Amino acid sequence: MTSNSTTKTLVKTFLRTPHSLKTKFQAKQLLAQFLKTQPYSPSSTSILISVYSNFNLLHPSLFLFNSLNSPPLLAWKSIIKCYANSGHFLNSLTCFVQMRSFGIYPDPNMFPLVLKACVFLKNLRLGESIHGCIIRLGLDFDLFTGNALLNMYAKFQSLQPNGGRKVFAFNVFDGMPKSDELCGTSAQEKGASIIQLESMTKVLEMMPIWDVVSWNTVIAGNAQNGMYEEALRMVREMGNANMKPDSFTLSSVLPIFAEYVDVIKGKEIHGYAIRHWFDSDCYIASSLIDMYANCARIEDSCSVFNLLSKRDDISWNSIIAACVQNGVFDEGLKLFRQMLTAKVKPRDVTFSSIMPACAYLTTLHLGKQLHGYIIRGGFKDNMFIASSLVDMYAKCGNIKAARWIFDQMEHQDMVSWTAIIMGYALHGHARDALLLFKQMEMDGVKPNYVSYIAVFTACSHAGLTDEAWRYFNSMSRNHGIKPGLEHYAAMADLLGRAGKLEEAYEFIGSMHIAPTGSIWSTLLSACRVHKNLELAEKVANEIFKVDPENVGAYVLMSNMYAAARRWKDAAKMRIFMKKKGIRKEPACSWIEVKNRVHTFISGDKSHPLYDRIFEALKDLLEQIEREGYIPDTNEDFHDVDEEQKKYMIFSHSERLALAFGIISTPAGTTIRITKNIRVCVDCHTAIKLISKVVQREIIVRDNSRFHHFKYGKCSCRDYW
């Protein structure tokens, strides 16, 4: 009995000073004692609920709350807070509205919570009606409430474009809404964004004092809505008001300089961050990583990451994305593996960041593994991820899988359409690509800059000059897209491949932006294919004017001179190259066998199975010679005799990879090879015949497209 009365006193003491409880465990013990010893009174129950909600113990709080017939303010407040803090914003708001219907008025520090819930549920209407409630209660002078309102209007401003949101009339004081109304996205009227901006200004004007949070909220609001200059102006003004920018301020400012590609200003901010000890802050670090990556300063991104003592999931995502966006794919994949080793769980963003690395490197096995992970993790409906999967499967040579993913998507956006169109284009299925483009337009999805690159790529690989012209002309007329370098390059390439060399030359000359070396280069290689040395010389001169270090042009000219037996001119080109110290990139092919990538360069004997590869090559050569193969040595310009040339072609990198693929995989397996430069004519002929004699499908991806070899034919119909 004594012990019971002691407990009673103890419980009473705790209820009088609930803050003396320090752990969840103590709180739970208190509940047990309370249930044993106390008669239920609304006020003591409310105190207990508030204890639980402070520890974010939702279920015990609800248990007690439901035992009350007419809960007092403290009980409502605690339960609303507990719901909001455990992410149940809808329940939190429903509870708030219920409380109002009981005729209970909220107290000042409840508003920030419910406003946050409105932001989360994208429910502007409810937020506005709560704002009305705040004004009526005269609480708009409260700093915290004011800041929460500022935040709400700032967030809704950035939700504006492409609204189509459901409108419903609802007032906090009118009673209960249905739950689907509460989570529904709210009003989208014309000029709504301006209204929100005005609301923000009005709130700001009403507030008697502004603190750092007020400034940061408004700065972030401007920065996230593309009003960069206004945001920067406010940062300066904030300084004039004797308010020091903190880490929150910096993480609004850094993305602006990333967008501006202004590494000088970005570095200044980095310096400020170091001086104020913000550089070890994960938020600042990931913004810095992103800023440097956007400015093509990947080394600086890496050093920020390496100096970070604590890394969260977003720090990892940022550095992985930074590597992939800068073309450092191996490093990106390495970091991804390190992230997994460090037991950091990949998020949706991780997958859409890493996937392009698989696409560029043609590492299908890795892409498939990631795809498995995506399905298991429940990420497959994410638009970004699905688009990157479409792209990955297409680039890894599996256009059917790409199409399957594309068709599985619930909605297709412009990026996913563009990815699948580009996929078909790269595989030489020009008609399918153009058909999809029409379907996209019929679906009401507007093409953008990149979509048209895909269209021209498709036309280019099938020689569809008339269609290409039509699209080129309608691009700006129908969609207001001005042709840029990539479009000009694709058009020039298209005309060149189709043999319309003079037309291409004039086309490049008439561009409204200055042509680059790479645009002229597409025409130069067309000149080689169509053996027009005279025009080639003119084009090469243009290249050397804008890009005197262009390796490809020297090599190409040298080869063309050699083919025309103008040895002196050929030698001159080689000497120029030597003087400038520029070297040709070696031709290289790779193939995946049993989840490993095997790389070959031309004439390479270093592979452990080289002897067997050589035997296989000889064997294949005999077989295809029986099918009528005659080596075409025209494209090999080494100054050696024909027999040697035959041998040199015979050991081109793609053939080594192919022979290795044939001897190391079961009969009938599809072989996928990737090459860093264009396949030569002779290899193309040889691989066609090899596909026939070994009865296999062979897929070769070079630097610009796919070749599917089957039954002695290639999908490009010898046009590439």
Next chain:
DNA sequence: ATAGGGTTAG
């Protein structure tokens, strides 16, 4: 009460 990372590109 305020903050960070993502898909398509000859």
